Amino acid sequence: MSEAFETVHADVIVIGAGGAGLRSAIAAAQANPAAKVALISKVYPMRSHTVCAEGGAAGVVQAHDSLENHFNDTVSGGDWLCDQDVVDYFTHHATEEMVQLEHWGCPWSRKEDGSAAVRRFGGMKIERTWYAADKTGFHILHTLFQTSLQYPNIHRFDEFFCTDLIVDDGRCQGVIAIEIKTGDIKVFLGKAIVLATGGAGRVFRFNTNGAIVTGDGMSMAYRAGAVLRDMEFVQYHPTGLPGSGVLITEGCRGEGGILLNRHGYRYLQDYGLGPETPIGKPENKYMELGPRDKLSQAFWHEQRKGNTVPTPLGDAVMLDLTHLGEAKLLQRLPMICSLARHYVGIDPAKEPIPVRPAVHYTMGGIRTDIHTQTEIAGLYAAGECSSIGLHGANRLGSNSLAELLVFGKVAGEQAADHASRQPPCNNDTLLSFAKDKVAELTALREQKGTEKASRLRHEMAAAMEKAFGIYRLGDEMQTGLDTINELRARYKQVNVEDQSRVFNTEFLTTLELGSCLELAQVMATSALQRKESRGAHQRLDDYKTRDDEKYLRHTLMRYSPDGKPILDYEAVNITRSQPKERAYGAAGEQQNKQEGGS
Amino acid sequence: MTIPATDNTSETAPSKSEAGITLEILRYIPGTHSEPTFQRFEIPYVEDWSMLDALGYIKDELDSSLSYRWSCRMAVCGSCGMMFDGVPKLACETFLRDYYPRPIRVEPLENFGIERDLVIDQEPFLEKLESVKPYIIDAMANAPSGKPGAPAGHERETIQAGENRQTPKELALFDQYSMCINCLLCYSACPQFGLNPAFLGPAAISLAHRYNQDNRDQGNADRAPALNEEDGVWSCTFVGYCSEVCPKSVDPASAIQQEKVRGATDWALSWLLPKGAR
Numbered sequence: 047m048s049e050a051f052e053t054v055h056a057d058v059i060v061i062g063a064g065g066a067g068l069r070s071a072i073a074a075a076q077a078n079p080a081a082k083v084a085l086i087s088k089v090y091p092m093r094s095h096t097v098c099a100e101g102g103a104a105g106v107v108q109a110h111d112s113l114e115n116h117f118n119d120t121v122s123g124g125d126w127l128c129d130q131d132v133v134d135y136f137t138h139h140a141t142e143e144m145v146q147l148e149h150w151g152c153p154w155s156r157k158e159d160g161s162a163a164v165r166r167f168g169g170m171k172i173e174r175t176w177y178a179a180d181k182t183g184f185h186i187l188h189t190l191f192q193t194s195l196q197y198p199n200i201h202r203f204d205e206f207f208c209t210d211l212i213v214d215d216g217r218c219q220g221v222i223a224i225e226i227k228t229g230d231i232k233v234f235l236g237k238a239i240v241l242a243t244g245g246a247g248r249v250f251r252f253n254t255n256g257a258i259v260t261g262d263g264m265s266m267a268y269r270a271g272a273v274l275r276d277m278e279f280v281q282y283h284p285t286g287l288p289g290s291g292v293l294i295t296e297g298c299r300g301e302g303g304i305l306l307n308r309h310g311y312r313y314l315q316d317y318g319l320g321p322e323t324p325i326g327k328p329e330n331k332y333m334e335l336g337p338r339d340k341l342s343q344a345f346w347h348e349q350r351k352g353n354t355v356p357t358p359l360g361d362a363v364m365l366d367l368t369h370l371g372e373a374k375l376l377q378r379l380p381m382i383c384s385l386a387r388h389y390v391g392i393d394p395a396k397e398p399i400p401v402r403p404a405v406h407y408t409m410g411g412i413r414t415d416i417h418t419q420t421e422i423a424g425l426y427a428a429g430e431c432s433s434i435g436l437h438g439a440n441r442l443g444s445n446s447l448a449e450l451l452v453f454g455k456v457a458g459e460q461a462a463d464h465a466s467r468q469p470p471c472n473n474d475t476l477l478s479f480a481k482d483k484v485a486e487l488t489a490l491r492e493q494k495g496t497e498k499a500s501r502l503r504h505e506m507a508a509a510m511e512k513a514f515g516i517y518r519l520g521d522e523m524q525t526g527l528d529t530i531n532e533l534r535a536r537y538k539q540v541n542v543e544d545q546s547r548v549f550n551t552e553f554l555t556t557l558e559l560g561s562c563l564e565l566a567q568v569m570a571t572s573a574l575q576r577k578e579s580r581g582a583h584q585r586l587d588d589y590k591t592r593d594d595e596k597y598l599r600h601t602l603m604r605y606s607p608d609g610k611p612i613l614d615y616e617a618v619n620i621t622r623s624q625p626k627e628r629a630y631g632a633a634g635e636q637q638n639k640q641e642g643g644s
Numbered sequence: 645m646t647i648p649a650t651d652n653t654s655e656t657a658p659s660k661s662e663a664g665i666t667l668e669i670l671r672y673i674p675g676t677h678s679e680p681t682f683q684r685f686e687i688p689y690v691e692d693w694s695m696l697d698a699l700g701y702i703k704d705e706l707d708s709s710l711s712y713r714w715s716c717r718m719a720v721c722g723s724c725g726m727m728f729d730g731v732p733k734l735a736c737e738t739f740l741r742d743y744y745p746r747p748i749r750v751e752p753l754e755n756f757g758i759e760r761d762l763v764i765d766q767e768p769f770l771e772k773l774e775s776v777k778p779y780i781i782d783a784m785a786n787a788p789s790g791k792p793g794a795p796a797g798h799e800r801e802t803i804q805a806g807e808n809r810q811t812p813k814e815l816a817l818f819d820q821y822s823m824c825i826n827c828l829l830c831y832s833a834c835p836q837f838g839l840n841p842a843f844l845g846p847a848a849i850s851l852a853h854r855y856n857q858d859n860r861d862q863g864n865a866d867r868a869p870a871l872n873e874e875d876g877v878w879s880c881t882f883v884g885y886c887s888e889v890c891p892k893s894v895d896p897a898s899a900i901q902q903e904k905v906r907g908a909t910d911w912a913l914s915w916l917l918p919k920g921a922r
Contacts, residue, residue, distance in 0.1 A: 092826050093721045148807040151780040153822050160809030184720055192778040256715035292718045500704035544709040548674050549760040552708040
């Protein structure tokens with residue numbers, strides 16, 4: 047029997063209140079001040095994972111830079127799997143979003159003359175990364191959250207955990223949520239829904255992500271009939287702290303930090319990123335300023351060669367910032383200093399920081415068109431949960447904060463516009479649909495099973511790390527997928543021991559695990575089927591190279607009730623940049639010269 | 645005894661535990677418990693473990709009903725504030741090794757209502773934050789081509805005119821106060837807030853001060869009523885414990901003192917200057 051629930055009506059419903067969700071809610075509230083915008087989040091907005099972004103947000107601003115440069119860096123960084131119309135829209139609108147944030151009070155770091163400062167970042171030809179010391183995500187999130195407080199038509203529902211989208215007649219018209227504080231179920235009905243629920247890094251064991259990054263929105267959309275795209279592309283950030291995986295920003299290298307192996311050798315020169323640049327004189331797209339996929343892969347090789355440094359928390363390489371001096375470190379990288387001190391007992395002004403790659407970002411997500419519209423009418427997606435086609439096979443650092451602003455705004459405006467053109471919801475049909483879903487939810491909560499969710503979670507994360515890490519092998523991936531499928535079967539027998547209602551985090555983490563397992567299967571299947579190596583998807587079996595003939599295509603995955611995702615592909619939108627060799631360091635320079643580029 | 649590594653701890657956590665440590669955690673589940681009581685947990689002692697790792701171990705291995713908020717593990721999301729031996733701290737930045745071998749008492753943040761176990765009711769803080777209007781007011785008037793009182797559609801034009809100038813010196817006037825992660829440790833430390841829950845409190849005042857100090861903002865007068873009323877800055881008796889426990893060195897105590905000075909100056913000026921010139 048289904049339990050009773052309350053219904054909340056809104057025009058636009060935004061799910062997730064991190065950077066993308068808040069930007070979206072503000073855009074919707076501005077576009078139509080008469081519209082009721084419900085902003086639903088499983089945590090208070092300032093706890094959202096955007097808060098952890100450190101290094102910065104990209105937007106062309108210098109006279110000797112150009113939108114074309116940003117376009118080219120993004121497309122080659124993504125190994126040509128980016129939709130180029132989307133990249134163009136993005137580069138054209140990124141800078142105005144940085145300015146907008148500035149007007150809203152974001153404390154961007156400044157140059158002496160008072161203009162905004164930009165720093166170097168990996169894979170970016172010219173410095174264009176706006177930053178607020180090394181807490182850029184924190185400041186963007188708090189600026190957006192605090193700004194959102196002045197819009198009376200944004201109605202926040204903090205600590206409401208969304209479980210299922212309500213789709214009727216081909217239109218998305220609501221969502222079911224648990225009010226965490228009471229355990230009561232609420233049904234939100236609206237005319238347009240924006241998903242801004244973030245990534246799914248917690249599918250993997252060793253990651254830079256917060257506990258909440260469990261792919262709930264991706265899974266909800268997938269189960270409701272939306273398409274997941276390019277899910278095999280999972281980014282390893284080259285510099286996480288050993289043990290915890292806590293992120294050590296790329297901004298460290300942007301400021302001139304260098305990476306050393308156990309012999310004190312700058313090993314990146316052996317991996318197509320050299321020649322070595324002088325210490326204290328970083329050069330864009332050389333050495334430590336190469337893209338994340340290449341740097342993480344170099345670590346893997348160094349580890350195999352026995353060149354990494356064994357530490358009590360596992361193998362590492364050394365990120366040396368000592369030459370930057372204490373004053374600059376405290377000014378530009380204060381949080382890094384504090385994190386290093388607390389979590390590995392190191393003062394970066396005196397000693398190098400041990401680091402190793404950690405899962406950081408899901409390039410793939412819910413497929414949308416350039417207007418953030420998904421397959422389902424009335425459903426939009428923005429930020430890490432979406433796959434709008436910006437990042438391709440490997441995201442460049444500082445493009446994701448810019449993305450959530452640019453496309454968060456688009457999603458909010460699109461949703462507000464869509465909502466204004468919709469007839470009122472047909473309550474009876476929607477509520478009867480909701481009733482069935484609520485009954486499933488109640489059944490799971492009350493189920494007496496035999497499996498422990500925490501156990502399944504550990505096994506999933508370990509299996510994914512083993513089979514779908516920096517390098518992948520066909521037979522290992524098959525074993526990984528088999529394990530995930532077994533875990534999915536065991537999940538059906540999961541037992542929620544805690545039968546109380548108020549703030550029942552065991553039940554919520556069990557639901558999160560369900561989403562993670564759904565996505566793990568999609569990632570694994572997508573990876574196994576992509577028989578080439580591109581960007582963050584690198585194979586060591588028979589498919590070591592990029593195969594544009596067969597795989598210059600996006601992977602699509604559709605949900606099927608029988609538990610086996612349905613695989614398909616679609617063309618990449620290439621407008622003017624034809625695929626070529628990805629080259630960095632001197633090789634990149636050479637390639638530029640041959641093409642007569644600047 | 646085998647110690648499975650939790651999601652966020654080292655793969656190299658020792659497989660055999662030589663030593664253990666005791667956590668006494670305040671438990672309260674409405675509808676199940678009639679009142680909060682302490683529950684003892686014996687867990688392995690792992691030198692690298694933060695309190696958050698320890699709580700994760702308990703939740704995964706010993707008692708799945710233990711509830712607490714957490715996310716980032718790196719002291720920036722502000723979720724995991726609690727009391728350790730009576731002192732408010734972030735669980736992710738507090739380590740077993742600093743207490744070992746003594747037992748550790750873990751309680752929810754003081755001065756707040758308990759929703760369950762270590763989870764406190766944060767709603768009162770959100771209301772206080774909102775009441776100080778923590779956003780740039782009248783930014784358009786300051787934007788290069790902006791005009792005071794311009795309608796919302798004007799935004800487009802001001803964006804194209806580019807960013808406001810703000811020198812590093814001007815930034816330094818408020819930067820520190822913008823570092824507040826809303827973790828609420830300062831409210832737990834504040835004896836005044838303990839006595840008077842209506843007190844605006846350290847974090848909300850710091851954030852008001854952050855905007856008041858920002859050269860792009862013209863909202864001082866809009867924030868003055870909340871700051872200067874009885875439960876505003878004047879409730880503070882300058883104990884200063886808020887600044888001591890702040891994990892981000894925001895120094896709310898100094899923000900409050902500066903806002904007191906501003907409030908007193910505005911009051912004095914209100915007698916000296918004709919209306920409208922203030």
